[in-house]
Amino acid sequence: MNRTVCTRCVMDTSDEKITFNSVGECSHCQIFDKDSQSMWFPNETGKQKLGKILEQIRKEGEGKEYDCIIGLSGGVDSSYLALKMKDWGLRPLVVHIDVGWNSELAVHNIEQIVKYCGFDLYTDVMDWEEVRDLQVAYLKSGVSNQDVVQDHAIFSSLYHFAVQNGIRYVISGGNMATESVAPHSWHHSAMDSINLRAIHKRFGHKKLQSFKTISFFQYFFYYPFIKKMTTIRPLNYMPYNKKEALEELVRTVGYKEYGRKHGESRFTKFFQNYYLPKKFDYDKRKVHLSSLILSGEITRDCALKELEKPLYDPVELKNDKEYVAKKLKLSVVELDQLIDEPGRSYVEFDNWDRHYALLQKLKNILQKVTNKKIKTYA
Amino acid sequence: MLRVRVIPSLLLRDGGLVKGRQFKHHKYVGDPVNAVKIFNEKEVDELVFLDISATSGGQGPNYELLVDIANEAFMPFGYGGGITSCDEIEKLFKIGIEKVILNTSAYSNPDLIRNASRVFGSQSIVASIDVKTSFLGRSEVYVQNGTRGTKINPLDYARKMQDLGAGEILLCSIDREGTGKGYDLNLLKAVSESVDIPVVAAGGAGKLEDMSKAVSEGGVSAVAAGDMFVFHGKHKAVLITYPSYDELKSLF
Numbered sequence: 001m002n003r004t005v006c007t008r009c010v011m012d013t014s015d016e017k018i019t020f021n022s023v024g025e026c027s028h029c030q031i032f033d034k035d036s037q038s039m040w041f042p043n044e045t046g047k048q049k050l051g052k053i054l055e056q057i058r059k060e061g062e063g064k065e066y067d068c069i070i071g072l073s074g075g076v077d078s079s080y081l082a083l084k085m086k087d088w089g090l091r092p093l094v095v096h097i098d099v100g101w102n103s104e105l106a107v108h109n110i111e112q113i114v115k116y117c118g119f120d121l122y123t124d125v126m127d128w129e130e131v132r133d134l135q136v137a138y139l140k141s142g143v144s145n146q147d148v149v150q151d152h153a154i155f156s157s158l159y160h161f162a163v164q165n166g167i168r169y170v171i172s173g174g175n176m177a178t179e180s181v182a183p184h185s186w187h188h189s190a191m192d193s194i195n196l197r198a199i200h201k202r203f204g205h206k207k208l209q210s211f212k213t214i215s216f217f218q219y220f221f222y223y224p225f226i227k228k229m230t231t232i233r234p235l236n237y238m239p240y241n242k243k244e245a246l247e248e249l250v251r252t253v254g255y256k257e258y259g260r261k262h263g264e265s266r267f268t269k270f271f272q273n274y275y276l277p278k279k280f281d282y283d284k285r286k287v288h289l290s291s292l293i294l295s296g297e298i299t300r301d302c303a304l305k306e307l308e309k310p311l312y313d314p315v316e317l318k319n320d321k322e323y324v325a326k327k328l329k330l331s332v333v334e335l336d337q338l339i340d341e342p343g344r345s346y347v348e349f350d351n352w353d354r355h356y357a358l359l360q361k362l363k364n365i366l367q368k369v370t371n372k373k374i375k376t377y378a
Numbered sequence: 379m380l381r382v383r384v385i386p387s388l389l390l391r392d393g394g395l396v397k398g399r400q401f402k403h404h405k406y407v408g409d410p411v412n413a414v415k416i417f418n419e420k421e422v423d424e425l426v427f428l429d430i431s432a433t434s435g436g437q438g439p440n441y442e443l444l445v446d447i448a449n450e451a452f453m454p455f456g457y458g459g460g461i462t463s464c465d466e467i468e469k470l471f472k473i474g475i476e477k478v479i480l481n482t483s484a485y486s487n488p489d490l491i492r493n494a495s496r497v498f499g500s501q502s503i504v505a506s507i508d509v510k511t512s513f514l515g516r517s518e519v520y521v522q523n524g525t526r527g528t529k530i531n532p533l534d535y536a537r538k539m540q541d542l543g544a545g546e547i548l549l550c551s552i553d554r555e556g557t558g559k560g561y562d563l564n565l566l567k568a569v570s571e572s573v574d575i576p577v578v579a580a581g582g583a584g585k586l587e588d589m590s591k592a593v594s595e596g597g598v599s600a601v602a603a604g605d606m607f608v609f610h611g612k613h614k615a616v617l618i619t620y621p622s623y624d625e626l627k628s629l630f
Contacts, residue, residue, distance in 0.1 A: 104418075120611060123613075128412075327412070
């Protein structure tokens, strides 16, 4: 297939919403250039800004058991961040959300990090039968974002815990250096519980009892404005290089490296390296590599070479597919059939888009009236 | 191979993994199939699964789940829960289970142990003994997930199990289970001295030293633990861990 590729990063027309400027640079590069000015400070300015934020967190946390909360998946970003938080003297409650797909690498890394940092760990274990039912419902729906179930669970659990423990600072490993490129056309937000419930209602069988969802109101209003919860992304205030972070983790805590991005969840690995490319022709490596090009960690040539590599080793794919099928109580044939069916857009199911549009309107009006910029999670 | 087997002992209830304290207050800790996969990669030598819903619910072993576990497990594993006949035992062996563990039915139907060990060999038949100790220090064997007292002294009971043909005893202190206070060393010592077959300590392990004590002071030949390999830290965060080979080697 002939695709137009961006001249600066490696995103291409497999993102149907992509546009290019006169020199062939894509919309993602342009967004990066704009966002990085207000969000990314891998320099002295960042150091000062972060210093102030940390001081505020520590100050507000005085006398409390924890001053912030962080979700730890075992992946490089959150693990490295945890290590830094120890250096900064933060006292986080570390939460791990177990949705049933943890690899040994993930649990090993979590164990090493919390032991080394001396942080308290709390694990929220999702009821596997419920998660399984939801995941099968998602597979049946054929939407592109199959990680919604775990991503929603992770956020929801983290916010519930934060409120429960009177914590208002959520420290996130999210960062511009390694994940600035995020094509909206590939993924609908995992936070849309209207969509989640609609898909579950159509294809699910079990009642959702222990699975906690975050409503539109909670996400955009209750948590940010009533509970004053703030998400801090410290990695945006410092030079962050994945390779160096990994080396430091291996050296200090005996971190075990994942072969691929998202090796911490067996499902995410299968979903990103098989389901998405096969069903939608989306290759998530392009997103990751483009982010790294834009932040200057790798060159475009290096990324193009990386993309020539096969997505999956055939033996590994066979094993992973069998495991995913078995965990979901499907036969391999059934799983293949679900993946072979044509993909569907999330808009075929009820979703938050109309609420979201209204919210944007309200926000614009409020901003005009109050002459202030309103920051929400959006 | 280590001289002393260190066995994660995992409880099943309605297809999920659970963990409790003193045989009560069970809490969901995850999906057994994924747990097995993690234990595989941690190079665990042996696993034990006890289904606490199989006897009380009356439905017997959950074969479907056990097949999934057996297909995933690289290591030998023992299973107990709801087993009442030799036919069931045969079915379990066919699935790939190495050892069957009998508790309630060993008490109510001693012939089952006798016949099973004759047919399948005693090395594959384990008698599970759950013991509660009263304020006055009097120990009593309990069955049906620790809900029913038998008025029988554990030493007599263990000898009886050996005589019936059990090849191994899984000895659990109900009072210590899930407390992390260490094994009941007196109980371990008394039972292991009164039988010739291997005794596996269970109930109470909170740290690695508890395990070495169970061997050096309690005289057992293997140790089992649940909490230690499933929980981490003061919030009892669910996190599967297992000591490294070197740590275990230096222990015994």
